[in-house]
Amino acid sequence: xxxxxxxxxxxxxxxxxxxxxxxxxxxxxxxxxxxxxxxxxxxxxxxxxxxxxxxxxxxxxxxxxxxxxxxxxxxxxxxxxxxxxxxxxxxxxxxxxxxxxxxxxxxxxxxxxxxxxxxxxxxxxxxxxxxxxxxxxxxxxxxxxxxxxxxxxxxxxxxxxxxxxxxxxxxxxxxxxxxxxxxxxxxxxxxxxxxxxxxxxxxxxxxxxxxxxxxxxxxx
Amino acid sequence: xxxxxxxxxxxxxxxxxxxxxxxxxxxxxxxxxxxxxxxxxxxxxxxxxxxxxxxxxxxxxxxxxxxxxxxxxxxxxxxxxxxxxxxxxxxxxxxxxxxxxxxxxxxxxxxxxxxxxxxxxxxxxxxxxxxxxxxxxxxxxxxxxxxxxxxxxxxxxxxxxxxxxxxxxxxxxxxxxxxxxxxxxxxxxxxxxxxxxxxxxxxxxxxxxxxxxxxxxxxxxxxxxxxxxxxxxxxxxxxxxxxxxxxxxxxxxxxxxxxxxxxxxxxxxxxxxxxxxxxxxxxxxxxxxxxxxxxxxxxxxxxxxxxxxxxxxxxxxxxxxxxxxxxxxxxxxxxxxxxxxxxxxxxxxxxxxxxxxxxxxxxxxxxxxxxxxxxxxxxxxxxxxxxxxxxxxxxxxxxxxxxxxxxxxxxxxxxxxxxxxxxxxxxxxxxxxxxxxxxxxxxxxxxxxxxxxxxxxxxxxxxxxxxxxxxxx
Numbered sequence: 064x065x066x067x068x069x070x071x072x073x074x075x076x077x078x079x080x081x082x083x084x085x086x087x088x089x090x091x092x093x094x095x096x097x098x099x100x101x102x103x104x105x106x107x108x109x110x111x112x113x114x115x116x117x118x119x120x121x122x123x124x125x126x127x128x129x130x131x132x133x134x135x136x137x138x139x140x141x142x143x144x145x146x147x148x149x150x151x152x153x154x155x156x157x158x159x160x161x162x163x164x165x166x167x168x169x170x171x172x173x174x175x176x177x178x179x180x181x182x183x184x185x186x187x188x189x190x191x192x193x194x195x196x197x198x199x200x201x202x203x204x205x206x207x208x209x210x211x212x213x214x215x216x217x218x219x220x221x222x223x224x225x226x227x228x229x230x231x232x233x234x235x236x237x238x239x240x241x242x243x244x245x246x247x248x249x250x251x252x253x254x255x256x257x258x259x260x261x262x263x264x265x266x267x268x269x270x271x272x273x274x275x276x277x278x279x280x281x282x283x
Numbered sequence: 284x285x286x287x288x289x290x291x292x293x294x295x296x297x298x299x300x301x302x303x304x305x306x307x308x309x310x311x312x313x314x315x316x317x318x319x320x321x322x323x324x325x326x327x328x329x330x331x332x333x334x335x336x337x338x339x340x341x342x343x344x345x346x347x348x349x350x351x352x353x354x355x356x357x358x359x360x361x362x363x364x365x366x367x368x369x370x371x372x373x374x375x376x377x378x379x380x381x382x383x384x385x386x387x388x389x390x391x392x393x394x395x396x397x398x399x400x401x402x403x404x405x406x407x408x409x410x411x412x413x414x415x416x417x418x419x420x421x422x423x424x425x426x427x428x429x430x431x432x433x434x435x436x437x438x439x440x441x442x443x444x445x446x447x448x449x450x451x452x453x454x455x456x457x458x459x460x461x462x463x464x465x466x467x468x469x470x471x472x473x474x475x476x477x478x479x480x481x482x483x484x485x486x487x488x489x490x491x492x493x494x495x496x497x498x499x500x501x502x503x504x505x506x507x508x509x510x511x512x513x514x515x516x517x518x519x520x521x522x523x524x525x526x527x528x529x530x531x532x533x534x535x536x537x538x539x540x541x542x543x544x545x546x547x548x549x550x551x552x553x554x555x556x557x558x559x560x561x562x563x564x565x566x567x568x569x570x571x572x573x574x575x576x577x578x579x580x581x582x583x584x585x586x587x588x589x590x591x592x593x594x595x596x597x598x599x600x601x602x603x604x605x606x607x608x609x610x611x612x613x614x615x616x617x618x619x620x621x622x623x624x625x626x627x628x629x630x631x632x633x634x635x636x637x638x639x640x641x642x643x644x645x646x647x648x649x650x651x652x653x654x655x656x657x658x659x660x661x662x663x664x665x666x667x668x669x670x671x672x673x674x675x676x677x678x679x680x681x682x683x684x685x686x687x688x689x690x691x692x693x694x695x696x697x698x699x700x701x702x703x704x705x706x707x708x709x710x711x712x713x714x715x716x717x718x719x720x721x722x723x724x725x726x727x728x729x730x731x732x733x734x735x736x737x738x739x740x741x742x743x744x745x746x747x748x749x750x751x752x753x754x755x756x
Contacts, residue, residue, distance in 0.1 A: 083721045085700070256314060260410065261546075
């Protein structure tokens, strides 16, 4: 992953609470075996009508917000389904950061793992930024990941990002590679754990090999 | 993180016991006992593994099943016609074969929804960490296992390392005293809780459910409860294992033989929250106040007791929530401050990892026996697994359902998220036993009302939303 310390772009307002990942990436776009071609699916029902025609009422279709690189959402942005396709699609569409008061937990981790910046701000500041970008369509917003500051118009507002996640952006670490350096420690843990709890070890393999007697169901 | 000498919650015990390494103040490297996969969130993880030329660290700790995209037409052998979906199934088979991972494939008689087959085949045991690329992995808390959903990048991490870089959650206790009244089921209880604390009321928290009403629930009902905890934003749900849990697990986990059974049971006896263990937040509910629930909106917290009116917009104080409610009413074709009783439904869907277990189907069969689905209503029952389907056939449930005019389908996720060909038409109104009423979830412009299997069965017979407690048609 590439290191990243600063994001700047046009910000589009999406003040919809509980904007779930089913809406961000509808089911018909989940049928691939790779990550490609997801930009089209982003917020599909909001952006397009049932005939596939762009809906002019959607900010993402409005000239001023065209090519937006930042979304400003509402509370619990990205709640619901674990589908990482939502994050891949947003990034393929050119979104580099989402600013919101809170995020769905799995979406949040998925975003961090793909270096989509998820900037948590107070509800007041989210409202403030939304108001500014609505009254100045197309205005640039900048996020300084080192300083954890959002600059919009003349204002500078703080945002939250855990130190570990901030380091991930600034350092561009490969998480799997980092964990694999601890392989010996993991193996030692696993063998001690299995000796202590043999009923938790290799369960997928064991259940497949067992007769799987059809006593699976509770009796009436 | 608290030290081991202090009073600890069940969640802390689970996290502590699985911590390979403390990474920083908030993150640990968590060991994963079991990882479940489906055909649509795993392909890119396998591709990433291959691209980096990495192996699966512990193949026996993974299991895969085809469930999200599979058609549920009542024909055998099952064939996936849609080319993209067929490719996902073929790809999953290829990945599992290459890495030595157990797959419950399209025509395996044990195939079913991942969160239904894993417990019923005895894979889920108390004290286990179970992860899956699906948000409803919280289901396993019902068995005293720490389960939660992960994304595809994390799936790749688990495949490569058998661990997860895990942000430790805050903790919440939800105590439910009293007894659920007649007509109210676990589904009504969890909808009532979500309606009360909100769709993000438990966001960031691992939730432990406890209290007399939880103790009284069957293991399957507890799965319904924990399954939907994620709809309040919970990162995990837990219920301390009790006698019922242990009976359930031992009846199914055939590899736990005489040699280790006593050891296992005594280890499980320590899986409870210590008396003085503190949590960050606590809620108290009285089960006797729970009415049969129906959702009116497009978020699972937009729910009311069936005899109540939908909220008036003026009663919602936050302007943004008011706007969300206005938008939800418009999408659902409903008005604020009105009753849902008598609202006609076009479709009834009984299924999903929330409510497609044998106990759910018994409830439905008990209600519809000798009755007929209302004219003009299309009602489907999609059992949660091949085992549930077979059991329902052996118990005569399938015959009752078919005689009543229900479609008796093959197992899968089906119209819960409509990735297969079970989809609502625009404006179709559906009484659904699933977990999400999100806009477009069951089909573009489709209108989903979440409810219990009993309420959905009543709606099927009446052709409209009725109060199951007055069901005498």
